[in-house]
Amino acid sequence: MKKVVLASLLSALGLAATAHAAELNIYSARHYQTDEQLYGNFTKQTGIKINRIEAKEDELLERIRTEGANSPADIFITVDASRLGKADEMGIFAPVKSAEIEARVPAHLRADNWVSYSTRARIIVFNPTMVKEEQVKTYEQLADPALKGQVCTRSGSHPYNLSLGAAMIKHNGAEATENWAKGIVANFARAPKGGDTDQIRAVAAGECGVAIANSYYLARLMNSTKPEDQAAVANIKAVWPNQDSWGTHINVSGAGMLKNAPNKEAAVKFLEYLASDEAQAYFANGNNEWPVVTTFKIDNAALNKLGEFKADTLPIGELAATVAEAQRIFDRAGYR
Numbered sequence: 001m002k003k004v005v006l007a008s009l010l011s012a013l014g015l016a017a018t019a020h021a022a023e024l025n026i027y028s029a030r031h032y033q034t035d036e037q038l039y040g041n042f043t044k045q046t047g048i049k050i051n052r053i054e055a056k057e058d059e060l061l062e063r064i065r066t067e068g069a070n071s072p073a074d075i076f077i078t079v080d081a082s083r084l085g086k087a088d089e090m091g092i093f094a095p096v097k098s099a100e101i102e103a104r105v106p107a108h109l110r111a112d113n114w115v116s117y118s119t120r121a122r123i124i125v126f127n128p129t130m131v132k133e134e135q136v137k138t139y140e141q142l143a144d145p146a147l148k149g150q151v152c153t154r155s156g157s158h159p160y161n162l163s164l165g166a167a168m169i170k171h172n173g174a175e176a177t178e179n180w181a182k183g184i185v186a187n188f189a190r191a192p193k194g195g196d197t198d199q200i201r202a203v204a205a206g207e208c209g210v211a212i213a214n215s216y217y218l219a220r221l222m223n224s225t226k227p228e229d230q231a232a233v234a235n236i237k238a239v240w241p242n243q244d245s246w247g248t249h250i251n252v253s254g255a256g257m258l259k260n261a262p263n264k265e266a267a268v269k270f271l272e273y274l275a276s277d278e279a280q281a282y283f284a285n286g287n288n289e290w291p292v293v294t295t296f297k298i299d300n301a302a303l304n305k306l307g308e309f310k311a312d313t314l315p316i317g318e319l320a321a322t323v324a325e326a327q328r329i330f331d332r333a334g335y336r
């Protein structure tokens with residue numbers, strides 16, 4: 001009651017009723033230790049308080065959908081272009097025009113309604129006692145009958161593999177991608193199970209000769225001090241796929257401002273902050289990823305050791321828009 005009286009009194013006096021400091025509400029499907037510092041620094045720099053809800057992306061998207069126009073969410077953060085693309089298809093984002101973001105984030109990593117802030121590569125890991133490096137230098141080679149009984153991947157319906165499939169459709173065409181998916185299935189060492197780390201461990205254990213995994217899972221094992229992780233790393237080798245053709249498939253973590261965001265000004269500030277060197281360090285390094293701001297290099301032992309590579313430069317929005325087609329192709333090929 002008192003607040004209402006104060007507000008009307010202030011408005012009667014022609015003053016803005018800014019009874020509390022600026023706030024920003026973030027719905028995030030990322031949970032890394034360094035995220036605390038990432039958010040803390042933003043508040044320190046701007047005085048804007050961050051309220052954060054962390055959950056799985058599907059839960060967050062469902063929440064945004066049911067909250068509708070009354071949603072308090074200003075920013076949605078998640079990993080993988082396919083998931084950002086799915087959120088975009090729901091029509092939840094509003095485009096953000098920012099010269100600062102345009103200057104710092106490469107064009108191919110900006111979609112119409114969301115922005116990438118870190119990149120990860122989909123790499124090939126192999127067991128050199130089982131397959132030769134020359135046999136596994138491209139994604140296409142993994143479908144070669146010479147690798148029968150050697151290939152391990154997580155489920156074909158997982159966003160990471162669907163995004164790779166989408167990139168292959170863009171570069172090689174739908175028909176070639178369907179044949180590739182059939183070839184992968186025919187080469188399985190075992191039915192898909194587990195996550196990318198499980199595939200790397202299976203290669204190290206000799207259960208599979210070759211597997212596909214996101215770079216940060218390998219980097220995590222490389223940076224680990226656990227003897228079992230070090231032993232696994234010692235048994236495998238990694239290649240940057242497709243260096244002589246379209247480059248290694250990369251994916252992203254990203255964020256966008258929501259259409260119904262109640263704090264749009266703070267939201268734009270936050271999206272700009274994520275492209276700052278300081279935020280890039282937390283955002284990327286927290287999960288052993290690369291910053292999108294190319295002038296800024298992070299110092300990460302495993303990433304330094306993995307070295308430079310030629311990355312695919314397919315526009316990330318186009319990739320996201322092709323994921324549904326990849327799903328249909330993988331379904332037909334029995335890559336589940």
Ligand SMILES: [Fe+2]
Pocket residue numbers: 214
């Ligand atoms: Fe992951």
